[in-house]
Amino acid sequence: xxxxxxxxxxxxxxxxxxxxxxxxxxxxxxxxxxxxxxxxxxxxxxxxxxxxxxxxxxxxxxxxxxxxxxxxxxxxxxxxxxxxxxxxxxxxxxxxxxxxxxxxxxxxxxxxxxxxxxxxxxxxxxxxxxxxxxxxxxxxxxxxxxxxxxxxxxxxxxxxxxxxxxxxxxxxxxxxxxxxxxxxxxxxxxxxxxxxxxxxxxxxxxxxxxxxxxxxxxxxxxxxxxxxxxxxxxxxxxxxxxxxxxxxxxx
Amino acid sequence: xxxxxxxxxxxxxxxxxxxxxxxxxxxxxxxxxxxxxxxxxxxxxxxxxxxxxxxxxxxxxxxxxxxxxxxxxxxxxxxxxxxxxxxxxxxxxxxxxxxxxxxxxxxxxxxxxxxxxxxxxxxxxxxxxxxxxxxxxxxxxxxxxxxxxxxxxxxxxxxxxxxxxxxxxxxxxxxxxxxxxxxxxxxxxxxxxxxxxxxxxxxxxxxxxxxxxxxxxxxxxxxxxxxxxxxxxxxxxxxxxxxxxxxxxxxxxxxxxxxxxxxxxxxxxxxxxxxxxxxxxxxxxxxxxxxxxxxxxxxxxxxxxxxxxxxxxxxxxxxxxxxxxxxxxxxxxxxxxxxxxxxxxxxxxxxxxxxxxxxxxxxxxxxxxxxxxxxxxxxxxxxxxxxxxxxxxxxxxxxxxxxxxxxxxxxxxxxxxxxxxxxxxxxxxxxxxxxxxxxxxxxxxxxxxxxxxxx
Numbered sequence: 001x002x003x004x005x006x007x008x009x010x011x012x013x014x015x016x017x018x019x020x021x022x023x024x025x026x027x028x029x030x031x032x033x034x035x036x037x038x039x040x041x042x043x044x045x046x047x048x049x050x051x052x053x054x055x056x057x058x059x060x061x062x063x064x065x066x067x068x069x070x071x072x073x074x075x076x077x078x079x080x081x082x083x084x085x086x087x088x089x090x091x092x093x094x095x096x097x098x099x100x101x102x103x104x105x106x107x108x109x110x111x112x113x114x115x116x117x118x119x120x121x122x123x124x125x126x127x128x129x130x131x132x133x134x135x136x137x138x139x140x141x142x143x144x145x146x147x148x149x150x151x152x153x154x155x156x157x158x159x160x161x162x163x164x165x166x167x168x169x170x171x172x173x174x175x176x177x178x179x180x181x182x183x184x185x186x187x188x189x190x191x192x193x194x195x196x197x198x199x200x201x202x203x204x205x206x207x208x209x210x211x212x213x214x215x216x217x218x219x220x221x222x223x224x225x226x227x228x229x230x231x232x233x234x235x236x237x238x239x240x241x242x243x244x245x246x247x248x249x250x251x
Numbered sequence: 252x253x254x255x256x257x258x259x260x261x262x263x264x265x266x267x268x269x270x271x272x273x274x275x276x277x278x279x280x281x282x283x284x285x286x287x288x289x290x291x292x293x294x295x296x297x298x299x300x301x302x303x304x305x306x307x308x309x310x311x312x313x314x315x316x317x318x319x320x321x322x323x324x325x326x327x328x329x330x331x332x333x334x335x336x337x338x339x340x341x342x343x344x345x346x347x348x349x350x351x352x353x354x355x356x357x358x359x360x361x362x363x364x365x366x367x368x369x370x371x372x373x374x375x376x377x378x379x380x381x382x383x384x385x386x387x388x389x390x391x392x393x394x395x396x397x398x399x400x401x402x403x404x405x406x407x408x409x410x411x412x413x414x415x416x417x418x419x420x421x422x423x424x425x426x427x428x429x430x431x432x433x434x435x436x437x438x439x440x441x442x443x444x445x446x447x448x449x450x451x452x453x454x455x456x457x458x459x460x461x462x463x464x465x466x467x468x469x470x471x472x473x474x475x476x477x478x479x480x481x482x483x484x485x486x487x488x489x490x491x492x493x494x495x496x497x498x499x500x501x502x503x504x505x506x507x508x509x510x511x512x513x514x515x516x517x518x519x520x521x522x523x524x525x526x527x528x529x530x531x532x533x534x535x536x537x538x539x540x541x542x543x544x545x546x547x548x549x550x551x552x553x554x555x556x557x558x559x560x561x562x563x564x565x566x567x568x569x570x571x572x573x574x575x576x577x578x579x580x581x582x583x584x585x586x587x588x589x590x591x592x593x594x595x596x597x598x599x600x601x602x603x604x605x606x607x608x609x610x611x612x613x614x615x616x617x618x619x620x621x622x623x624x625x626x627x628x629x630x631x632x633x634x635x636x637x638x639x640x641x642x643x644x645x646x647x648x649x650x651x652x653x654x655x656x657x658x659x660x661x662x663x664x665x666x667x668x669x670x671x672x673x674x675x676x677x678x679x680x681x682x683x684x685x686x687x688x689x690x691x692x693x694x695x696x697x698x699x700x701x702x703x704x705x706x
Contacts, residue, residue, distance in 0.1 A: 062396075067456065149611075196612050235640075238637060
């Protein structure tokens with residue numbers, strides 16, 4: 001089965017492992033007999049709800065983010081519609097911020113976002129940098145860990161009632177205070193965890209693929225056949241250990 | 252003030268001797284740390300005593316090599332004090348200043364973050380800015396932030412300071428725009444241009460208007476001959492250029508150095524286009540200090556390699572070739588150097604200490620792909636060996652050609668076991684892995700500790 005992926009602004013938002021995340025999705029799809037077809041969606045190009053089973057928005061440095069922000073805000077309604085129709089989405093770091101209501105600079109100015117996630121990001125004076133370990137419960141009753149790396153100055157505050165991606169076990173998370181990390185709306189996920197998120201967290205890659213397949217088939221998310229994942233497990237073990245030893249915020 | 256300085260200097264020297272005697276890593280920063288703690292202004296005073304002044308070098312990539320090259324050139328005409336072991340924070344500068352008594356010229360590599368303060372304290376005659384790449388964002392924050400700090404530091408430079416910039420880097424060219432005393436250097440040999448910008452290329456967008464640049468030639472990452480089709484911002488004319496560049500695999504390179512003071516042919520015992528950049532940067536710095544092209548070419552020809560950056564180490568019947576990797580742009584150039592003669596076995600060592608970058612995601616921005624189909628076997632090692640192994644598998648290395656051996660010493664022995672007698676084992680370590688590797692090789696008697704090897 002073909003899984004259609006819309007990769008937003010690959011030319012601009014491509015910092016640290018964004019192509020790694022796509023490569024993981026592609027390989028894990030292929031190993032299950034599916035095919036990932038990745039299209040880039042650039043500035044001025046339309047997001048057409050229903051066209052893509054999964055949307056991907058990566059992270060960028062401030063300059064690149066500023067360059068795409070107005071265009072992404074324009075695409076907001078179409079992205080909301082796509083997610084409402086059941087498309088999966090993964091947004092990392094800068095992409096995660098830009099999909100919220102907006103980014104408030106230190107001078108008080110608001111750079112409007114796409115409005116998919118119910119949060120607002122406020123510029124901070126210090127960066128929150130370090131290894132992170134989360135506990136997620138995307139399906140009720142199934143808790144799974146996620147290990148990554150965060151590096152952000154923005155403090156992202158979720159609206160009350162918004163669903164986080166996970167609870168921070170080690171590290172800073174959205175704002176360094178709330179113990180929340182990331183945000184989830186339906187099959188859409190946003191997170192600060194960049195240091196290749198999916199290679200060492202294959203369960204999340206499979207979750208996204210299952211959601212994308214569900215969108216594609218108009219069915220429930222299928223159960224994917226398990227893969228050996230030995231290197232993945234070892235990479236996760238080391239990364240989770242790093243978060244325990246030296247993750248940003250002590251608690 | 253002077254009496255106090257004298258006592259502190261003596262105290263710091265004593266600590267340095269003790270530190271070396273105790274075998275604690277050469278004492279390259281310890282006494283400086285002491286002096287730096289006791290009295291930071293002593294750096295200003297020590298630097299002010301240098302009658303020929305101070306030259307500073309900063310860059311994301313190549314600053315240690317560029318500084319070592321410049322030292323080789325300048326050492327022919329000056330008594331130098333320089334931070335030879337790459338200790339490039341203010342404490343490292345302090346150490347160098349403390350340990351050298353009779354110098355007339357200071358030459359210091361400065362960490363990108365430490366550059367503004369180094370400028371403030373040493374009041375340099377020459378400041379050389381060679382490139383800005385995405386480095387370890389976990390340490391420095393974003394590229395733009397470093398650029399802004401540099402911009403402010405450059406604005407505050409006195410009029411008599413000569414700014415040496417790599418005009419092939421748009422941000423640096425822009426930063427030098429309004430200054431009078433500038434030496435602009437670059438490469439000018441489109442035969443060595445990349446067909447397209449690499450994945451990891453930074454600053455692809457015009458520094459003035461944000462439109463993507465057109466490149467007549469992209470040499471290393473985003474460095475090259477750029478032009479903005481929207482606003483016209485383009486590479487300024489070069490004062491110093493490398494032309495007719497010849498690259499000879501892992502062996503070396505040569506080029507013609509064109510300067511306003513004439514031309515000279517430079518033979519380098521270092522591989523890769525990135526080392527041509529380092530050499531032109533060192534040459535431009537020397538020119539700004541009134542050294543002639545002939546003397547420059549002689550100094551560069553005598554240069555072997557900076558500590559750990561590129562070393563050939565005989566190990567019994569085999570030779571170990573060490574090429575440091577530390578960020579996407581630097582690693583890409585190292586891999587590109589290997590493309591002309593792909594080694595049968597490659598050991599890659601990824602650590603994640605502060606000096607390596609705690610964030611290892613940069614390995615995903617390295618273009619391993621062109622090399623992997625041609626390598627017989629890769630041993631992934633270091634603290635993040637599994638992470639590296641995953642990267643290589645996703646880069647197209649079949650799992651039967653990958654060995655993941657986290658312990659560096661075991662990986663080294665495995666690598667040596669895999670290559671035949673009389674051949675070379677190529678090892679690509681990150682910074683602390685390189686230090687550990689040298690430690691192992693020192694213990695086995697193959698290399699001397701670096702503070703002995705200093706000349």
